[in-house]
Amino acid sequence: MNDTPLRLGTRGSPLALWQAHFIADRLRPVAAPRPVELVLIETHGDRDRATPLAAMGGFGVFTKAIQTALRDNRADAAVHSLKDLPTIPEPGLELVAVPPRGPTGDAFVSLKHRRFDALPQGGVVGTSSLRRRAMLANRRPDLTLIDLRGNVETRLRKLEENDLDAIILAEAGLVRLGLADRITEVLDATWMLPAVGQGAIGLECRSDDADTIDAVLALTDADTFARVTAERAMLAALGGGCLVPIGTTSKIDGGTLTIRGMVLSPDGRRKVSATHVGPADAPLATGQELAAMLLAEGAAELLA
């Protein structure tokens, strides 16, 4: 019987640790007699806190170092915020499970205004994400958008210190950190479409580690997995990483998967969107077909 520790690789940020503990608590009963431990790993994105994310070359700044730890056998399963995990396949590694998704929205946080639509002409809004920036600019070209990096607590502090009108943060992060009371408004997902995989936690294992895969698989949620598979298939087919202005919403009703995608130009001036419906048991094809529809609408020009 395998009773070696099952080591979960995670970043050390408060949100990452919350997510890792959440996974560890659910993994212990199914991994027993293996004890479940956390291994903290510093990623490139943790070391460099000043460079705007968009300038860091994207692809895996929060995930690469954890994947390296998996490969080097310093961890057995990686706990990622799925939206930070690139869609490019990693040889020897496998996205095994995605537990039931948390809140998917983007939160408007303001100490001055009660709704996004109440922002004054020229209001100053902080966000680190190209997607949020493009969608905000599309909706409100008058706003001044400033780059804001750092973990959730840091960004909340900068809202106050820098006297900003508002910041935009993932709803999931705030809820998980017990900061839901800081949310002024969850933005309408018909115009502020969440990132691919937002609110979901992805568990990655070595493809040849059957014992760990068996335990981790018990945590997956079939509907969440199908939705994020479709979303990631769309993103991969569009050639985008986490840092392009692409948003998506998806849902499963009975056996049917509905997914919407939107691609914007970085300045938010142009956008294309499309919605596609397919069987919930063929999410890969549905996501790829949606990408083809978006490309037919001119998405490639916006991504160039």
Ligand SMILES: NCc1[nH]cc(CCC(=O)O)c1CC(=O)O
């Ligand atoms: N890129 C940072 C990041 N990665 C995951 C989350 C929050 C959790 C989630 O959206 O799944 C955040 C913070 C944010 O976007 O405000």
